[in-house]
Amino acid sequence: MAQSAVTVRGMGKQFFRAAVQRRHDTLRDLITESLSAPFRRAAKLLRGQATGAAELDERFWALKDVSFDVQRGEVLGIIGRNGAGKSTLLKILARITDPTEGYADIRGRLGSLLEVGTAFHQELTGRENTFLNGAILGMSKDEVAAKFDEIVEFSGVSKFIDTPVKHYSSGMTVRLAFAVAAHLEPEVLIIDEVLAVGDAPFQRRCLGKMKEVTREGRTVLFVSHNMSAVSQLCDRAILLVDGKVRTDGETDAVVDEYLSAVAQHSIGVDGDVREFPRNDTHDPQITRVTLNGEPLTDHCLVGLFDPMSLRMELDLNSPQRDCIASFHFDNQQGETVCCLHSGWTHGAVDLNSPGRHVFECTIDKLPLVPGNYHLTLGVASRGRYFDAMERVAHIEVRGADVFDTGDIPRQQRGAGYFLVPARWNTSR
Amino acid sequence: MTHSITRIERSDGWVGLRLRELFEFRGLLYFLTWRDIKVRYKQTVLGALWAILQPVLTMVVFTLFFGRLARMPSDGVPYHLFSLTALVPWTFFANGMTAASNSLVGSANIIKKIYFPRLALPMSAVLGGIVDFVLAFIVLIGMLLAGGVVPTINIIWLPLFVLLAFVTALGVSLWLSALNVQFRDVRYVVPFIIQLWMFSSPIVYPASLIEDPVLRVVYAFNPMVGVIEGFRWSLLGTETAPTMMTAVSVLVALAMLFGGAFYFRRMEKTFADVV
Numbered sequence: 001m002a003q004s005a006v007t008v009r010g011m012g013k014q015f016f017r018a019a020v021q022r023r024h025d026t027l028r029d030l031i032t033e034s035l036s037a038p039f040r041r042a043a044k045l046l047r048g049q050a051t052g053a054a055e056l057d058e059r060f061w062a063l064k065d066v067s068f069d070v071q072r073g074e075v076l077g078i079i080g081r082n083g084a085g086k087s088t089l090l091k092i093l094a095r096i097t098d099p100t101e102g103y104a105d106i107r108g109r110l111g112s113l114l115e116v117g118t119a120f121h122q123e124l125t126g127r128e129n130t131f132l133n134g135a136i137l138g139m140s141k142d143e144v145a146a147k148f149d150e151i152v153e154f155s156g157v158s159k160f161i162d163t164p165v166k167h168y169s170s171g172m173t174v175r176l177a178f179a180v181a182a183h184l185e186p187e188v189l190i191i192d193e194v195l196a197v198g199d200a201p202f203q204r205r206c207l208g209k210m211k212e213v214t215r216e217g218r219t220v221l222f223v224s225h226n227m228s229a230v231s232q233l234c235d236r237a238i239l240l241v242d243g244k245v246r247t248d249g250e251t252d253a254v255v256d257e258y259l260s261a262v263a264q265h266s267i268g269v270d271g272d273v274r275e276f277p278r279n280d281t282h283d284p285q286i287t288r289v290t291l292n293g294e295p296l297t298d299h300c301l302v303g304l305f306d307p308m309s310l311r312m313e314l315d316l317n318s319p320q321r322d323c324i325a326s327f328h329f330d331n332q333q334g335e336t337v338c339c340l341h342s343g344w345t346h347g348a349v350d351l352n353s354p355g356r357h358v359f360e361c362t363i364d365k366l367p368l369v370p371g372n373y374h375l376t377l378g379v380a381s382r383g384r385y386f387d388a389m390e391r392v393a394h395i396e397v398r399g400a401d402v403f404d405t406g407d408i409p410r411q412q413r414g415a416g417y418f419l420v421p422a423r424w425n426t427s428r
Numbered sequence: 429m430t431h432s433i434t435r436i437e438r439s440d441g442w443v444g445l446r447l448r449e450l451f452e453f454r455g456l457l458y459f460l461t462w463r464d465i466k467v468r469y470k471q472t473v474l475g476a477l478w479a480i481l482q483p484v485l486t487m488v489v490f491t492l493f494f495g496r497l498a499r500m501p502s503d504g505v506p507y508h509l510f511s512l513t514a515l516v517p518w519t520f521f522a523n524g525m526t527a528a529s530n531s532l533v534g535s536a537n538i539i540k541k542i543y544f545p546r547l548a549l550p551m552s553a554v555l556g557g558i559v560d561f562v563l564a565f566i567v568l569i570g571m572l573l574a575g576g577v578v579p580t581i582n583i584i585w586l587p588l589f590v591l592l593a594f595v596t597a598l599g600v601s602l603w604l605s606a607l608n609v610q611f612r613d614v615r616y617v618v619p620f621i622i623q624l625w626m627f628s629s630p631i632v633y634p635a636s637l638i639e640d641p642v643l644r645v646v647y648a649f650n651p652m653v654g655v656i657e658g659f660r661w662s663l664l665g666t667e668t669a670p671t672m673m674t675a676v677s678v679l680v681a682l683a684m685l686f687g688g689a690f691y692f693r694r695m696e697k698t699f700a701d702v703v
Contacts (some may be wrong), residue, residue, distance in 0.1 A: 106433070121463055138456075
């Protein structure tokens with residue numbers, strides 16, 4: 001029997017919620033925290049909010065009892081909702097963080113593409129960064145030198161290889177970073193959502209490179225929200241739900257299950273949100289949400305500068321006066337970057353009868369900088385929300401070459417939040 | 429075909445130093461050091477001149493106030509040479525310690541995304557000061573010769589004292605950089621430590637002020653005493669016989685280094701979760 005390239009047994013990772021939510025930036029915080037925590041916990045017990053010691057300790061398992069094998073040359077897709085533990089699993093396998101229990105054996109050299117390019121230094125040239133990045137990924141100087149031409153060729157930035165990276169466009173940086181990592185030639189390769197960057201031809205080239213990698217008998221673990229990429233690339237997939245392996249099997253079956261599991265967990269088929277968890281004070285009255293005429297799902301795609309229409313259907317318990325509806329877009333840092341508020345643009349309306357009502361909001365050209373956003377929505381009467389859902393879905397704004405420059409804008413520091421069409425004149 | 433197996437599991441408490449792995453990543457150490465050197469003076473007007481200005485300007489101030497006004501004894505050597513000989517290794521130590529203490533926090537984004545031996549970060553930060561040190565050292569030798577002081581034959585021992593300064597800086601930084609991940613207080617503590625440490629070291633005054641031989645040995649628990657007295661002994665030919673004091677300094681420095689390395693390795697696994 002062939003030896004498996006990756007063996008994972010009983011893997012678990014526990015986080016202390018305090019460690020996640022409250023960071024002690026100074027010793028003073030830690031001291032006040034340590035002094036106040038016992039009282040806070042006791043108060044919680046008295047209020048009946050916690051029933052056991054485990055809840056008091058505010059721990060949770062990001063991963064629990066995860067076991068699987070990956071054969072040599074196999075491409076394994078790892079899928080699941082946000083927070084299901086995919087990233088934690090990858091971070092453990094990439095040895096960035098320790099598991100709390102269980103173990104994994106990895107046979108051969110391991111390379112990981114977790115957000116490539118983070119190690120680039122802005123002041124150094126492309127050439128220098130290639131060597132530096134190679135070294136961080138575990139390549140020797142000779143190894144990088146031997147593959148240097150190939151790397152530069154693949155990245156397509158050869159003209160600027162001796163220019164400091166700070167003058168690169170974001171696309172160029174990512175292409176060069178991916179090129180370095182892709183030439184690492186590890187026996188086991190971990191890839192996390194790299195295909196979300198770069199333009200379409202470059203994405204095709206990345207997919208091609210990954211297929212080539214697997215033809216050479218190397219093993220790939222691939223995490224993505226992009227189900228079509230998973231179906232195309234992976235022989236097998238595992239579905240993580242709440243930190244546990246729900247299903248392990250043939251890709252198509254697992255992808256199907258993921259899509260229905262996602263629906264079960266939050267948004268029902270056909271965009272039904274009645275079962276989606278709410279804040280206690282809210283009675284579910286928003287029944288269905290659609291995006292561009294399609295039922296809302298856990299992860300939706302919209303194109304930059306494409307039209308977008310969001311629609312929520314209500315089933316009111318009682319008439320409501322002075323109503324507004326709102327859709328909020330929060331970025332990955334948790335900032336609300338855009339709020340579509342019917343009151344501001346349209347004024348409040350009276351919903352004079354119980355039963356069905358619809359709010360629809362249409363944008364001609366969506367100007368949000370490409371990237372991932374959380375959608376939060378709600379309806380309010382006289383300034384009080386009577387139903388709202390936080391982070392009901394992920395909206396991915398897919399970049400496109402909207403300005404016809406060959407460069408695709410993306411979310412990054414300093415890019416701002418919106419893309420505003422503008423005319424430029426250069427003169428002297 | 430057989431492959432090496434990497435076992436990933438929880439490591440509890442104190443763990444080995446895994447120096448072999450650090451050796452396998454020596455290319456990384458080289459590139460990180462090289463990066464630090466290369467980037468250090470980008471976008472500065474004076475560039476590498478800073479490496480010389482820092483100790484030299486400090487020397488000028490010290491000579492004015494401690495040498496001229498306070499008439500501090502200087503083992504029979506002109507005061508400016510006496511203090512510069514101490515300031516050159518001291519600057520290497522202090523800058524290395526400052527850079528290394530912040531090395532982990534400053535590289536948080538890499539730590540969270542890529543695995544490599546974290547020890548490489550503080551190590552390369554201290555090593556990055558070597559070029560500055562060499563530049564300042566050349567100036568020091570130039571000034572000694574201009575002042576009519578010809579370094580003694582004991583200069584052959586000098587590299588060992590540089591190594592001692594390196595070991596001390598790294599030893600302290602391993603503690604501080606690991607603590608800094610958890611407690612950002614360290615950032616504010618470091619300049620303060622450096623200031624106190626500077627006056628606990630024989631920079632503005634000679635170690636020979638301390639006459640009691642027992643007290644001298646106690647004094648040498650500060651490893652920078654061994655470094656600075658060693659520099660003076662090998663370059664200026666001062667009287668201080670470095671034997672006993674050096675031995676104590678070396679032992680203390682090694683103890684700090686190993687203690688720091690084990691503490692660092694113990695905390696290392698939490699860096700990515702906390703930083």
